Amino acid sequence: MISFQGVSKVYGKGSVALSDVTVDIEKGDFIFVVGPSGAGKSTFIKLLFREILPTNGRLVINGRDIGKLTLAEVPYLRRNLGIVFQDYRLLPNKTVYDNIAFAMEVIEASRREIQRRVNHVLNLVNLSSKTDTYPNQLSGGEQQRVAIARAIVNNPQVVIADEPTGNLDPDTSWEIMKIFERINKGGTTIVMATHDKPVVDAMKKRVIAIEQGCIVRDQPKGAYGYED
Amino acid sequence: MSGISLKGRTAMKIRTVKYFIREAISSLRHNGLMSFASVSTVALSLLILGLFLVMVLNLNNIASTLESKVEITVYLQDNLGDYDKRQIGTKITKLSGVTEVNFVTKEDALKRFKDRLGEQQGLLNALGDTNPLPDAFEVKVDKPDNVKTLANMISEIKGVENAKFGQEIIEQLFALTRMIRIAGLLLIVFLALAALFIISNTIRITVFARRKEIGIMKYVGATDWFIRWPFLLEGMILGFSGALISILLLLKIYAIFTQQVYESLAFLPLLPQVVVTNISIFLLVVGAAIGALGSTISLRRFMKV
Numbered sequence: 069m070i071s072f073q074g075v076s077k078v079y080g081k082g083s084v085a086l087s088d089v090t091v092d093i094e095k096g097d098f099i100f101v102v103g104p105s106g107a108g109k110s111t112f113i114k115l116l117f118r119e120i121l122p123t124n125g126r127l128v129i130n131g132r133d134i135g136k137l138t139l140a141e142v143p144y145l146r147r148n149l150g151i152v153f154q155d156y157r158l159l160p161n162k163t164v165y166d167n168i169a170f171a172m173e174v175i176e177a178s179r180r181e182i183q184r185r186v187n188h189v190l191n192l193v194n195l196s197s198k199t200d201t202y203p204n205q206l207s208g209g210e211q212q213r214v215a216i217a218r219a220i221v222n223n224p225q226v227v228i229a230d231e232p233t234g235n236l237d238p239d240t241s242w243e244i245m246k247i248f249e250r251i252n253k254g255g256t257t258i259v260m261a262t263h264d265k266p267v268v269d270a271m272k273k274r275v276i277a278i279e280q281g282c283i284v285r286d287q288p289k290g291a292y293g294y295e296d
Numbered sequence: 297m298s299g300i301s302l303k304g305r306t307a308m309k310i311r312t313v314k315y316f317i318r319e320a321i322s323s324l325r326h327n328g329l330m331s332f333a334s335v336s337t338v339a340l341s342l343l344i345l346g347l348f349l350v351m352v353l354n355l356n357n358i359a360s361t362l363e364s365k366v367e368i369t370v371y372l373q374d375n376l377g378d379y380d381k382r383q384i385g386t387k388i389t390k391l392s393g394v395t396e397v398n399f400v401t402k403e404d405a406l407k408r409f410k411d412r413l414g415e416q417q418g419l420l421n422a423l424g425d426t427n428p429l430p431d432a433f434e435v436k437v438d439k440p441d442n443v444k445t446l447a448n449m450i451s452e453i454k455g456v457e458n459a460k461f462g463q464e465i466i467e468q469l470f471a472l473t474r475m476i477r478i479a480g481l482l483l484i485v486f487l488a489l490a491a492l493f494i495i496s497n498t499i500r501i502t503v504f505a506r507r508k509e510i511g512i513m514k515y516v517g518a519t520d521w522f523i524r525w526p527f528l529l530e531g532m533i534l535g536f537s538g539a540l541i542s543i544l545l546l547l548k549i550y551a552i553f554t555q556q557v558y559e560s561l562a563f564l565p566l567l568p569q570v571v572v573t574n575i576s577i578f579l580l581v582v583g584a585a586i587g588a589l590g591s592t593i594s595l596r597r598f599m600k601v
Contacts, residue, residue: 117515140519147517157512174518176312222516 069095069257070116070226074125076281077111085111087281088125093259095225098252100268101261102292103278109261112278113230116259117149118142130225147175150219150256154231156211158203158218164190165199168218175222189217193247209240216247220256227251229260233267241267268292312522319526320533323502330498331534337494338538338586339545341487342579346546348480349575354567355473361565362465368447370433371457380455381431387453388435393446396436405429430457488586491538495590499531503594528591535587539580546579547572 070093077086086108093099101109114120115127118134127134129145137145158167165186172182190196193213203211212232219227229248233241245267252258262268268275268291275290276283285293324331370388372381381399389397400408406427410417437446443461451459503510513523550572557564 143514143517143519145517146515149517151515157508157515159509159512170512171516173315174513174516174522176309176522179311218516 069093069130070259071128072115072125073128075115075122075127076124077108077115077120078123084281086115086278089278089281089283090125091276091283091286093257095257096252096255098249098258098271098273099260100271100273100275100290100292101259101278102263102268102275102294103284104294105263107278108281109278110230111281113228113259113261116226116228117146117151147222148225150216150222150224150227152212152215152219152227152229152232154234156203156208156215158211158214160203163200163202164195164206164214167203167214168221171218171221177222185221185223186217189221192220192250193217207240208236209243212236212240212244213247216244216251220251224256226257226259229258229262231261231263233262233264238266245271265292265294316525316529320529323506323526323530324533326505327498327502330494330501334491334495334498334534335538335541337487338491338535338583339541341484341491341586342539342542342583343545344487345480345484345582346542346572346575346579347549348476348484349578350546350550350567350571352473352477352480353571353575355469355476357567358565359469359473362469366437366443366461368435368437368443368450368459368461370435370450370459372431372433373455373457374430376431376455384453384455385433388433388450391446391449393437393439393442394435395438398434400432400434402427402429402431405432435459488582491535491586492590492593495531495534495587496593498534499527499591500594500597502530503527524591524595527595528588531587531589531591532584533587535583535585535590536580537583538587539583542583543572543576543579 072089072091075086075089076084078084089108089112101112103109111120115122115134116129118137121135130148132145134145159170162170168186168189169182172185177185187196190199193216195210195213195217198206198210198214203214206214212235216227216232219229227248232248233244236244241264248258248260249271272289272291275285275287275293277285277290277293370384372384376384385397385399388394406420406429409429410420413419435446435450437443447459447461450456510523547569550569554566554569557566
């Protein structure tokens with residue numbers, strides 16, 4: 069469903085972030101994208117939600133060439149993607165419930181639909197008791213669970229996560245991974261950039277390793293493979 | 297597997313419109329001081345624009361009223377015989393464009409002059425029995441445009457001292473209107489820019505304060521227009537409120553002004569109060585447009601997330 073076809077990304081000053089990357093991601097895959105800092109993981113992730121465009125090559129998501137989307141089409145692409153960031157990116161002046169509902173409000177869902185879905189995903193991330201709490205009253209792990217709930221509330225086909233456990237301790241990271249695994253079991257594709265070696269090693273998922281802009285390894289049930 | 301749909305619903309839901317209005321108003325409140333400054337600037341700018349419009353409209357009205365009353369006064373040389381005077385009268389009457397010719401003897405002229413002086417007619421005692429005023433014809437013409445040509449033709453008739461008409465005052469009036477128009481235009485452009493600047497600054501502060509929110513909206517797939525509308529509304533509300541205030545002030549000021557004029561200069565043909573009502577819609581549109589434009593300027597720079 070996601071296909072990188074000879075994708076390169078060169079930034080302004082001629083620095084090559086990705087060069088000639090070709091890889092296919094199937095529906096329902098759970099993929100770790102690993103590699104040293106500055107190897108091109110973030111670029112890989114950002115291309116997926118069209119924060120940036122490929123310099124060369126084609127990136128096809130569900131039959132659509134992302135490079136050929138008009139600006140007006142980009143929002144509708146993103147409605148099929150859920151995005152989770154390392155720094156959660158919650159709105160501090162909105163409650164947990166409103167933070168999640170916000171993602172549905174901006175795509176003009178009905179109030180009843182919003183209520184149904186928000187309660188459902190809150191349950192999925194075990195935060196039903198924190199509905200009316202504000203983000204600053206939550207722990208980092210809880211905040212990330214809210215962010216995950218927001219990412220999946222619109223039922224995306226793919227969840228993209230950029231270092232989602234980067235700010236969390238190992239135990240909390242595990243909780244977060246369990247949630248991602250649960251989401252993946254429901255048929256949602258997951259693409260996650262991470263540095264979290266124990267997690268990657270233990271979960272035995274497909275691992276794509278990127279170094280200096282190239283894919284150096286693509287293992288079906290891989291391990292992290294770096295000693296850091 | 298279902299493909300990615302890239303089409304949106306075109307119809308805007310009422311709930312969404314309510315959301316836009318709510319967002320706009322809440323950010324106006326958050327931004328109280330800047331909102332107040334914006335509204336005041338717009339109000340002041342539009343008030344001055346309104347005053348100029350009213351003034352120019354009135355001057356135009358006065359000028360055209362005077363113009364339609366224009367007649368040529370033909371002064372005759374002294375020592376003409378009755379026959380010569382009649383001859384001149386006939387010649388003038390025959391000119392095309394002349395509608396009415398009245399003969400005013402020098403005695404009539406003096407009498408009118410005395411009447412005009414009223415209580416101060418004692419001044420004329422100094423003249424003794426002499427009458428310095430000439431005999432004259434008062435000539436009315438069909439079209440104001442013809443006045444100048446006719447006056448020239450008449451002044452060339454033998455026995456005519458000169459032919460005068462109110463051209464000068466009218467031309468001066470028009471020159472004044474033109475000057476006021478240009479000065480007003482410059483001032484208005486300047487003030488409109490100031491209003492635009494302050495509104496776009498207000499919106500920029502709002503957008504900046506909410507850039508995180510805007511970023512998240514983009515990531516979860518809000519369309520650009522969905523993000524833009526609250527800010528556009530905010531700008532338009534600022535401009536519209538400013539316009540409303542300027543209209544209220546303008547109504548009050550014009551009412552006081554006309555009152556004053558009627559008391560001291562009753563003959564001035566001022567336009568009625570309705571003139572303000574007529575330009576109100578124009579001011580409201582200009583206000584809202586300045587607001588929308590101000591938002592657009594800020595948004596263009598900040599929307600790239």
